[in-house]
Amino acid sequence: MHIVPIPSRIIYYDGNVGQNAVITKEIITDASLGEEGYIIRTSLNSITLCAQTDAGLFYAEKTLEQLRLYSSIPCMEIKDSPAFSYRGFMLDSARHMQSVDEIKKLVDAAALFKFNTMHWHLSDDQGYRIESKKFPLLNEKGSWRESDNFGSMHTGVRYGGYYTHEEISEIVSYCKERFIDVVPEIDLPGHTTAIISAYPHLSCRKEQIPVQTKQGIFEDVLCVSSEETLEFVYALLDEVMPLFPSERFHIGGDEVKFNRWKECPECREKLKKLGKDNYAALQSDFTAKLISYLKSKGKKPTVWNESLAGGDIDRDTTVQMWLDGKKHSVRHANRAGKVIVSDFYHYYCDYPYHMTPLEKTYNFNPILKGIAPVMSKNVIGVEAPLWTEYICDFDKLCYMFFPRFAAVAEVGWSSREKLDCRSFERRFNAVTPLLEKRGIKPAPPSHWNPTLPERLIGTIGFFKDKISISALTNSFNSQIS
Numbered sequence: 001m002h003i004v005p006i007p008s009r010i011i012y013y014d015g016n017v018g019q020n021a022v023i024t025k026e027i028i029t030d031a032s033l034g035e036e037g038y039i040i041r042t043s044l045n046s047i048t049l050c051a052q053t054d055a056g057l058f059y060a061e062k063t064l065e066q067l068r069l070y071s072s073i074p075c076m077e078i079k080d081s082p083a084f085s086y087r088g089f090m091l092d093s094a095r096h097m098q099s100v101d102e103i104k105k106l107v108d109a110a111a112l113f114k115f116n117t118m119h120w121h122l123s124d125d126q127g128y129r130i131e132s133k134k135f136p137l138l139n140e141k142g143s144w145r146e147s148d149n150f151g152s153m154h155t156g157v158r159y160g161g162y163y164t165h166e167e168i169s170e171i172v173s174y175c176k177e178r179f180i181d182v183v184p185e186i187d188l189p190g191h192t193t194a195i196i197s198a199y200p201h202l203s204c205r206k207e208q209i210p211v212q213t214k215q216g217i218f219e220d221v222l223c224v225s226s227e228e229t230l231e232f233v234y235a236l237l238d239e240v241m242p243l244f245p246s247e248r249f250h251i252g253g254d255e256v257k258f259n260r261w262k263e264c265p266e267c268r269e270k271l272k273k274l275g276k277d278n279y280a281a282l283q284s285d286f287t288a289k290l291i292s293y294l295k296s297k298g299k300k301p302t303v304w305n306e307s308l309a310g311g312d313i314d315r316d317t318t319v320q321m322w323l324d325g326k327k328h329s330v331r332h333a334n335r336a337g338k339v340i341v342s343d344f345y346h347y348y349c350d351y352p353y354h355m356t357p358l359e360k361t362y363n364f365n366p367i368l369k370g371i372a373p374v375m376s377k378n379v380i381g382v383e384a385p386l387w388t389e390y391i392c393d394f395d396k397l398c399y400m401f402f403p404r405f406a407a408v409a410e411v412g413w414s415s416r417e418k419l420d421c422r423s424f425e426r427r428f429n430a431v432t433p434l435l436e437k438r439g440i441k442p443a444p445p446s447h448w449n450p451t452l453p454e455r456l457i458g459t460i461g462f463f464k465d466k467i468s469i470s471a472l473t474n475s476f477n478s479q480i481s
């Protein structure tokens, strides 16, 4: 049977399930199933789904949905449970928004492949996307940009909007029914042009700047040494937290440029007070305060790996590894901190198949090199990010995400010894009708694994058209500094 993700164990018996088989669901006690595992037993006249939890029963139903694609289901027993507790995708709604209906389609696909987290990137240089009743300028100014000037695209048309509290609540409820946690991300203290455009006094120069219309990494970041900034951020977190019941809260921390801090008397003074000479320490100090604040509100803080550049952080913080030449994430895992793996070279689904073929995504082992075997359990899972600077329509989004989205889901759920990319490709093709039924059209199989010459030509073409080389160099430099 073609099932994605591939189950831990299937035993087949003689015969097929009859047309009038009775379906029953049962909560059982079986510690080997854990929080999310399940058993499906089929016989000539019955289909029984068993699990310790409602989530487990839900995943059994998702497997059954795939089995139903066949004209007959064999008599069998499936016993299945996940390899990792965190399995997610990231949606960037800051650069380009998706409609509530489109997001629901993605959530359906996530549920089908047993993802349990939607990381929702809602604030960046190009827009702030959450309705704010406390800080109305975040929407009046920070949610709008004058144009899309991403790569070679120049629309000249004002773009923007935000999700109302009702829309957020609708998405959160839709996810909850599917056992998917919605983890919001407010990226801080960098990637904050939209926030600064609304409230310039939060930046070092305190100058009015427009919401960015281009991709890149920008100089204007929050002035992390000002009490006013901290008070604002706490108040913002207080407004956003109640919208998202998830324990986890993401405060970003990637790609922060230090130039404004170096020019700012307050920031220079603060660095001196900290007794440090590397401006990464200022970021650490600011992030540590936000981490304490989130913890005091019962949240599990999550940050991108650059947040560790200024030194170790609170062990209760989860680090999301994406591009980490210095292996800060490995160090965090080895100190018993939790790590989510979203490796740039393998899991970034906004990069073309020429650069990141399906098999490269699929075959990547998220247990990062350098993590001590006894600490490998600190890698709590995997996440497939999709950034949307160049992705402004849903068909393109689906083309980029699928099948790599499902590949990361399988790595997150299935045990490593079960993984086989060719088998995955066959199984993914078999379940594609379930995606198409939901309005999701994956990339055609001929695009998944380009040949080496195709990869070279396609990758050069992508960088020529889409990416400003300076932005990319900045990104890599920020990893090295």
Ligand code: ACM
Pocket (backbone or CB within 6 Å): 254, 255, 304, 322
């Ligand atoms: C990132 O891709 N800047 C986390």
Ligand code: ZN
Pocket (backbone or CB within 6 Å): 203, 204, 222, 223, 224, 225, 226, 260, 261, 264, 265, 266, 267
């Ligand atoms: Zn400053």
